[in-house]
Amino acid sequence: MVNAKLLAGGRSEAAFDEATWVARCREGDEAALATIIARHRNRLIRTATNLLRDRHEAEDVAQDAFLKAFRELHRLREDKAFPGFLYRICVRLCMDRLRLKRAEPSEFDRVQPHEGGNVENRVVIEKLLDLLAPDLRTTLVLREIEQLSYEEVAEAMHVPIGTVRSRLHTARERFRKLWLEAVGE
Amino acid sequence: MKVRLFGCGKFAWLASESHDRLLSSRERSFMDRHRAVCGECERAEWSGAMALNMLRESSMEPVFGAGFEDRVLRRHRVQTVRASLGYWSPAFLGASIAMVAILAGLQMVTRSAELPVVPAPGVEVRRQDADGPKFPDLRPIFPTLRRMQ
Numbered sequence: 001m002v003n004a005k006l007l008a009g010g011r012s013e014a015a016f017d018e019a020t021w022v023a024r025c026r027e028g029d030e031a032a033l034a035t036i037i038a039r040h041r042n043r044l045i046r047t048a049t050n051l052l053r054d055r056h057e058a059e060d061v062a063q064d065a066f067l068k069a070f071r072e073l074h075r076l077r078e079d080k081a082f083p084g085f086l087y088r089i090c091v092r093l094c095m096d097r098l099r100l101k102r103a104e105p106s107e108f109d110r111v112q113p114h115e116g117g118n119v120e121n122r123v124v125i126e127k128l129l130d131l132l133a134p135d136l137r138t139t140l141v142l143r144e145i146e147q148l149s150y151e152e153v154a155e156a157m158h159v160p161i162g163t164v165r166s167r168l169h170t171a172r173e174r175f176r177k178l179w180l181e182a183v184g185e
Numbered sequence: 186m187k188v189r190l191f192g193c194g195k196f197a198w199l200a201s202e203s204h205d206r207l208l209s210s211r212e213r214s215f216m217d218r219h220r221a222v223c224g225e226c227e228r229a230e231w232s233g234a235m236a237l238n239m240l241r242e243s244s245m246e247p248v249f250g251a252g253f254e255d256r257v258l259r260r261h262r263v264q265t266v267r268a269s270l271g272y273w274s275p276a277f278l279g280a281s282i283a284m285v286a287i288l289a290g291l292q293m294v295t296r297s298a299e300l301p302v303v304p305a306p307g308v309e310v311r312r313q314d315a316d317g318p319k320f321p322d323l324r325p326i327f328p329t330l331r332r333m334q
Contacts, residue, residue: 028265033257034258037257041253049247062253066257121243126243140240145241168201168205172233173233175240180232
């Protein structure tokens with residue numbers, strides 16, 4: 001109980017601290033901008049990397065997300081909500097990129113069958129994820145790899161929780177079938 | 186060919202839900218009973234768990250080059266300058282057009298005497314009599330005008 005209270009206190013202090021930095025960002029303070037970037041870059045780049053499966057593109061998207069967040073800071077009503085606001089922008093930018101990628105003709109139309117375990121799992125997973133629709137892929141990655149709760153996924157993707165639940169179910173089922181095809185069972 | 190039994194859909198849904206929450210004892214017993222009669226669903230549950238494990242294991246660690254903050258800040262500065270230029274450019278454009286118009290007007294007023302007079306062919310030019318009235322004579326109508334004069 002005491003720990004929970006301490007944790008809650010710590011969180012509110014962190015939120016207050018965050019709000020202070022964001023308020024300074026609004027005034028164009030570069031030190032505050034650098035602090036905000038340093039605080040959130042790891043999370044943003046990790047999420048973008050797992051969603052896009054490309055480290056360079058992920059860094060680009062993270063930069064774009066920061067720039068867009070700073071540009072649209074006037075739309076943010078509460079400074080405390082900045083992390084969610086930034087994360088949402090990043091997820092949306094990743095989804096836009098995934099849609100563009102999907103529209104382009106891919107070099108590999110189908111996943112190559114798994115031959116005796118010599119194909120690296122990561123490559124197979126990347127190809128399988130490429131075959132999923134961007135919405136399903138994003139939901140699956142945010143939940144399974146990023147370990148976000150339903151509420152957090154819903155907030156990041158700006159959809160109701162029920163939609164997250166059904167998309168997750170569909171994505172898991174589709175991913176399972178693709179995986180079975182890929183491993184040749 | 187897979188023969189779908191009554192409850193296969195529910196089993197698949199619960200198998201997916203079991204990754205996110207602790208199932209109730211009733212749900213667990215349903216799944217146990219279903220597994221006992223439907224080998225297809227049991228295999229699907231196993232393969233689903235394997236596929237998700239592989240997905241989780243394929244998580245990529247973030248790697249970013251040095252000077253990430255500097256790059257973002259540099260781009261932010263460029264973005265700010267561009268935004269301010271975009272904001273003020275219509276005002277600058279309007280002001281320059283107005284200034285050119287004013288200069289042209291002043292030039293025409295000051296140098297109108299120097300401009301060459303080119304009579305157009307077939308046009309009759311009448312000069313008004315210098316002593317004659319320039320405006321209609323209103324003195325008969327308004328006697329006060331006479332007094333003012």
